[in-house]
Amino acid sequence: MSSSPSLRLLLSDCVLPANEARILLAHVLEKHYQLPRSALLSRDDMVLNEAASTDWEALVSRRTNGDPIAYLLGKKGFHNIELLVAPGVLIPRPETELLVDIALGEIAKLNQPTLILDLGTGSGAIALAIASAAPLATVIATDQSPEALGIARQNAQLLDLHNQVEFAQGSWYEALDNRSLFDVIVSNPPYIANLDPHLTQGDLRFEPLSALTDYASGLSCLEAIIAGVDQCLKPGGLIAVEHGFDQSEAVVQLMQVAHLIDIQVHLDLAGHSRVVSGRKSL
Numbered sequence: 001m002s003s004s005p006s007l008r009l010l011l012s013d014c015v016l017p018a019n020e021a022r023i024l025l026a027h028v029l030e031k032h033y034q035l036p037r038s039a040l041l042s043r044d045d046m047v048l049n050e051a052a053s054t055d056w057e058a059l060v061s062r063r064t065n066g067d068p069i070a071y072l073l074g075k076k077g078f079h080n081i082e083l084l085v086a087p088g089v090l091i092p093r094p095e096t097e098l099l100v101d102i103a104l105g106e107i108a109k110l111n112q113p114t115l116i117l118d119l120g121t122g123s124g125a126i127a128l129a130i131a132s133a134a135p136l137a138t139v140i141a142t143d144q145s146p147e148a149l150g151i152a153r154q155n156a157q158l159l160d161l162h163n164q165v166e167f168a169q170g171s172w173y174e175a176l177d178n179r180s181l182f183d184v185i186v187s188n189p190p191y192i193a194n195l196d197p198h199l200t201q202g203d204l205r206f207e208p209l210s211a212l213t214d215y216a217s218g219l220s221c222l223e224a225i226i227a228g229v230d231q232c233l234k235p236g237g238l239i240a241v242e243h244g245f246d247q248s249e250a251v252v253q254l255m256q257v258a259h260l261i262d263i264q265v266h267l268d269l270a271g272h273s274r275v276v277s278g279r280k281s282l
């Protein structure tokens with residue numbers, strides 16, 4: 001009689017790196033048996049039923065093919081929230097949490113109801129993380145992709161933040177139909193240059209190209225966002241944008257050209273300059 005493999009054997013025989021195999025098997029256990037991750041150890045002699053086993057094999061084969069873990073799980077943790085993610089949106093990155101923390105610092109300083117704009121929201125990560133941590137903030141989040149906005153709206157519902165975050169479709173400031181002035185503008189726009197080799201490596205191969213590259217020098221979206229800031233920022237208001245590791249000088253220059261003051265470069269946890277912020281003069 002051929003015996004079906006135990007969880008222990010599935011893990012030890014898996015072609016994936018051990019940590020990835022554990023993440024995917026824990027996902028299968030949660031989905032098919034509502035078991036916590038600790039069951040990988042406490043129930044390691046368990047044998048998967050047919051549906052769970054088919055799922056496991058499909059996940060391993062898709063991961064071997066390069067599919068990002070976040071798309072396979074359908075979710076990704078970011079700042080203090082968890083987001084649904086799917087191939088129509090960029091997978092939120094840990095370095096982008098810096099942008100959230102800068103916005104939250106400003107909101108705390110203002111200590112009153114604030115209006116925040118997140119340009120190019122994707123899954124809604126930045127907008128929803130801000131709203132979740134700052135109940136006094138109202139956030140408008142834009143994206144030109146209706147598919148991304150669909151996922152972002154779903155995330156707002158699931159996190160019960162739909163009364164605090166409003167979504168608008170369109171390219172950068174064109175998405176806004178009124179003349180609101182914002183206390184803080186944040187954006188993580190596509191900033192990878194056309195034909196940058198990173199676009200054909202790792203997770204990026206599976207993410208929407210339009211969320212990664214401007215199909216030009218990498219600076220054109222940052223330029224459009226910074227150039228338009230004067231119309232939409234309150235006097236004294238703050239803008240903070242994420243950029244590539246080698247773009248901070250160029251972004252500082254764009255902010256100088258836009259007559260912003262108090263321009264600061266912020267480092268991510270890896271020590272790369274990752275965000276530049278500036279302020280509109282009073």
Ligand code: GLN
Pocket residue numbers: 093188189190191192204211212213
């Ligand atoms: N931070 C992403 C990466 O380097 C790029 C996201 C973007 O272009 N905004 O993979």
